[in-house]
Ligand SMILES: *[C@@H]1O[C@H](CO)[C@@H](O)[C@H](O)[C@H]1NC(C)=O
Ligand SMILES: *[C@@H]1O[C@H](CO)[C@@H](O)[C@H](O)[C@H]1NC(C)=O
Ligand SMILES: *[C@@H]1O[C@H](CO)[C@@H](O)[C@H](O)[C@H]1NC(C)=O
Ligand SMILES: *[C@@H]1O[C@H](CO)[C@@H](O)[C@H](O)[C@H]1NC(C)=O
Ligand SMILES: *[C@@H]1O[C@H](CO)[C@@H](O)[C@H](O)[C@H]1NC(C)=O
């Protein structure tokens with residue numbers, strides 16, 4: 001152990017199958033000259049085989065979902081696959097002939113929607129994977145301006161929406177293990193441009209919206225275990241195009257929106273314990289088509305949106321501890337129909353949108369430490385009514401939207417390099433769709449509409 005010298009090497013390993021459209025990968029840490037010092041039968045490898053080289057050994061591990069680590073003996077090409085790495089750690093010994101590699105948990109990835117351009121050498125691989133989109137099951141009906149929530153059981157609940165003619169009270173569930181949508185209980189009323197928030201106990205709180213003739217103050221709860229809906233307390237104000245944010249204390253903050261054409265500056269809090277709503281201060285400005293993001297310290301940042309027809313650049317913070325709203329530095333650009341994403345470093349990325357100058361390709365970052373907004377590099381495509389989702393790797397994927405025409409492109413912001421990179425085109429151009437991150441990190445885009453009308457199609461990235 002004294003001469004223990006651990007060389008850490010990050011590898012992205014892949015294997016391709018079926019016309020190079022199926023890729024699996026994981027990241028491994030490599031310990032050169034280390035071997036598992038196994039003294040009991042419980043820590044024996046579950047498979048031993050001979051492989052051509054260490055890459056073959058890695059691929060063998062990738063093929064076995066149980067496999068968490070490998071040991072490759074160079075002189076004999078003996079490849080051992082281990083399932084229970086916890087049984088091995090702290091029991092390494094020195095053997096220059098052996099390379100041991102352990103999978104970094106959570107990096108295992110299996111996907112059928114990667115197109116791979118790859119080259120590999122004997123023990124390390126260089127891959128350039130161009131992630132792509134694949135279609136998933138159709139929803140039971142076409143929906144736009146619906147809401148989507150990823151449930152604790154991994155399913156995605158989609159509620160309401162509009163198909164151009166009808167407003168839906170219906171809801172459906174996406175089963176990510178089958179890619180199939182099935183109807184679940186109906187809401188009490190049709191709604192679109194509503195919100196849906198996942199509560200701490202797994203229920204979904206669906207708030208407001210419009211039934212097609214009037215804005216709604218009604219609120220209902222979906223119970224994933226029964227598939228039933230229950231009416232809960234109504235808001236003080238009917239509203240659509242508002243925001244809803246679950247706070248750290250479990251309450252849900254609703255801001256702004258519009259009530260039959262009147263844009264609102266009011267904010268209210270839902271208390272899940274009492275099932276009732278309380279007004280909580282007023283924003284300094286009325287807004288709809290804005291965004292609300294929860295900062296690391298629990299305050300809520302509300303930005304942009306439309307006031308009386310025109311986009312605003314104002315930003316304000318809500319402090320849940322005292323219910324006070326406070327204006328902070330303006331964004332550099334007014335924007336509505338933008339997105340706001342919370343980055344791992346605590347900054348907020350406001351992307352694209354629309355103002356009197358047209359559809360925007362600008363993006364800017366709010367730094368909570370300095371309280372300032374700074375433009376990042378411009379996006380590749382101006383867009384509004386798009387979605388933005390933070391991926392497991394910390395990057396932000398912006399999908400679809402419109403800019404005069406409907407957009408099927410998607411682009412990714414990398415906070416580490418401050419760059420926007422186009423990724424594969426989507427199967428369908430769309431706006432007013434939803435974007436949900438599934439439990440395994442896959443992004444699911446559902447519905448929306450384009451020149452062909454409302455969409456029931458969905459696609460995964
Ligand atoms: C790991 O090492 C410890 C201490 O040397 C030993 O007691 C234990 O049995 C070893 N575990 C295995 C699985 O070999
Ligand atoms: C080690 O293996 C034994 C037998 O398979 C298992 O019962 C035990 O939980 C494992 N220990 C750890 C830390 O995973
Ligand atoms: C999904 O809907 C689209 C548009 O209606 C249709 O073209 C496609 O065949 C459907 N896909 C499946 C799997 O039913
Ligand atoms: C994630 O889940 C989706 C839906 O079940 C599936 O199609 C996809 O292959 C999964 N991706 C990974 C990396 O497991
Ligand atoms: C849900 O509502 C739709 C009409 O929107 C109706 O066709 C359907 O039968 C209802 N489902 C249930 C389970 O009540």
Ligand SMILES: *[C@@H]1O[C@H](CO)[C@@H](O)[C@H](O)[C@H]1NC(C)=O
Pocket residue numbers: 225226227228
């Ligand atoms: C769900 O609703 C159905 C129909 O109203 C009812 O029979 C059932 O008891 C409800 N389930 C739960 C768990 O509340």
Ligand SMILES: *[C@@H]1O[C@H](CO)[C@@H](O)[C@H](O)[C@H]1NC(C)=O
Pocket residue numbers: 199201202203221223271272273275
């Ligand atoms: C979840 O919380 C809501 C709001 O407090 C409550 O109405 C509902 O009954 C709870 N659901 C379950 C399954 O406990």
Ligand SMILES: *[C@@H]1O[C@H](CO)[C@@H](O)[C@H](O)[C@H]1NC(C)=O
Pocket residue numbers: 295297298299317319367368369370371
């Ligand atoms: C939370 O962070 C914001 C942004 O940095 C700051 O303006 C605010 O004062 C902080 N609030 C609290 C209660 O710490």
Ligand SMILES: *[C@@H]1O[C@H](CO)[C@@H](O)[C@H](O)[C@H]1NC(C)=O
Pocket residue numbers: 381382403404405406407408409
């Ligand atoms: C709108 O987006 C399309 C494609 O997504 C792009 O080709 C076009 O240049 C964009 N229009 C403007 C005005 O930027």
